[in-house]
Amino acid sequence: MLPAVAMSERTEPTPIGSTRDRALVVEDSRTNKLIAVSMLGQLNFDVDYAENGVLALERLDSRPYDLVLMDIMMPRMDGYICTREIRRRFPWPRVPVIAVTANVMTGDRERCLEAGADDYLSKPYKLDELTAAVKRVRTSRSAAADPASSGGPIDTAWIESTEVFDGESVPALSIVDVFRDEARFTIEQIFSALVVDDARQLYRAARTLRSAAANVGALGLADQAAALERCGEHGNLDQASSMVDMLSGECDRVLSTLEYLETGYHQRAA
Amino acid sequence: MINEAGIDYVTIEDLRTLGGDRLVAEVVTTYLDEARGDIDALREATRAADPVLVEEIAHRLKSASAGVGATTVASHAEELQFLGRAGSVSAAPEIVRALDDAWQQVETELTPLARAA
Numbered sequence: 001m002l003p004a005v006a007m008s009e010r011t012e013p014t015p016i017g018s019t020r021d022r023a024l025v026v027e028d029s030r031t032n033k034l035i036a037v038s039m040l041g042q043l044n045f046d047v048d049y050a051e052n053g054v055l056a057l058e059r060l061d062s063r064p065y066d067l068v069l070m071d072i073m074m075p076r077m078d079g080y081i082c083t084r085e086i087r088r089r090f091p092w093p094r095v096p097v098i099a100v101t102a103n104v105m106t107g108d109r110e111r112c113l114e115a116g117a118d119d120y121l122s123k124p125y126k127l128d129e130l131t132a133a134v135k136r137v138r139t140s141r142s143a144a145a146d147p148a149s150s151g152g153p154i155d156t157a158w159i160e161s162t163e164v165f166d167g168e169s170v171p172a173l174s175i176v177d178v179f180r181d182e183a184r185f186t187i188e189q190i191f192s193a194l195v196v197d198d199a200r201q202l203y204r205a206a207r208t209l210r211s212a213a214a215n216v217g218a219l220g221l222a223d224q225a226a227a228l229e230r231c232g233e234h235g236n237l238d239q240a241s242s243m244v245d246m247l248s249g250e251c252d253r254v255l256s257t258l259e260y261l262e263t264g265y266h267q268r269a270a
Numbered sequence: 271m272i273n274e275a276g277i278d279y280v281t282i283e284d285l286r287t288l289g290g291d292r293l294v295a296e297v298v299t300t301y302l303d304e305a306r307g308d309i310d311a312l313r314e315a316t317r318a319a320d321p322v323l324v325e326e327i328a329h330r331l332k333s334a335s336a337g338v339g340a341t342t343v344a345s346h347a348e349e350l351q352f353l354g355r356a357g358s359v360s361a362a363p364e365i366v367r368a369l370d371d372a373w374q375q376v377e378t379e380l381t382p383l384a385r386a387a
Binding site: 073102124126 | 332
């Protein structure tokens with residue numbers, strides 16, 4: 001039985017500022033938190049901290065994270081439940097979760113992966129073990145195609161025509177952050193529309209996503225969103241269910257490509 | 271490299287490599303404070319015969335102790351954790367006494383490191 005945690009209101013998009021990645025450490029021991037924070041600092045993460053699963057979900061609701069380091073045995077809400085809730089409530093972008101446990105029990109690893117974690121460490125772990133785990137969960141995500149090649153998720157004509165990645169000044173609000181936020185919100189809406197069988201909500205969310213995709217030249221994603229929009233319009237929710245995994249995968253590709261382009265932009269601006 | 275106070279100095283040296291004497295001092299200071307509180311809380315929970323609380327606190331103490339290489343404290347904490355999980359804490363007071371003894375030594379041994387910053 002999952003605790004009833006109300007969806008809090010959405011917060012404003014994260015302002016651009018730091019290009020460092022941000023990690024969330026979920027851990028009830030202050031000693032181990034300090035060690036984890038210091039290791040993640042070495043790996044160039046900015047780190048936030050939550051001492052239990054309930055607080056972790058609040059943190060994740062308030063801003064995107066690039067990594068979650070999740071202690072499994074915690075009071076109030078354990079790491080298994082918390083990881084499941086993360087997957088249910090924040091389906092996209094899929095934040096990498098590394099589960100950590102101090103128990104050496106057979107089956108721990110499987111239980112963590114089954115709950116939705118991407119990797120597993122047993123405590124106490126060393127810096128190189130954490131480094132390897134972070135690398136593993138990242139390589140699964142960073143398979144971004146060369147954005148300049150044809151058939152990439154972003155239209156090359158759009159990249160050429162836009163000033164966004166080439167302008168003289170840093171954009172006030174990163175287009176990547178705006179896209180990430182809109183995509184995240186609309187995909188959550190799409191998933192929940194399918195759970196509660198709400199064709200109207202599906203239609204509205206897919207339409208918003210189509211327009212967000214078109215704004216960043218993600219023509220393939222825009223087509224897929226348009227197809228979902230039609231499903232919503234005609235009440236074909238079964239057909240829509242079969243399409244959402246592909247859609248969130250395409251969203252990953254679009255976001256990785258935008259991040260890649262933006263990194264290049266920051267490097268040129270520096 | 272485990273000494274008679276049950277401290278595994280390999281773990282301490284790993285921390286030093288990670289963040290120098292300053293990190294060692296910071297982690298040890300935090301640990302001494304956290305563990306002291308957890309041991310007091312364990313004593314209370316044992317007296318109140320509350321296995322759920324015993325398991326929860328003992329797990330945290332075990333995991334923090336392992337983090338700083340306090341191996342004997344960690345293993346007594348683990349025994350308490352298992353008792354708590356099994357739902358019977360009648361044997362707990364005896365383990366808490368052993369834990370207290372181990373803790374005295376750890377505290378004596380680690381306190382100088384907390385001042386090294």
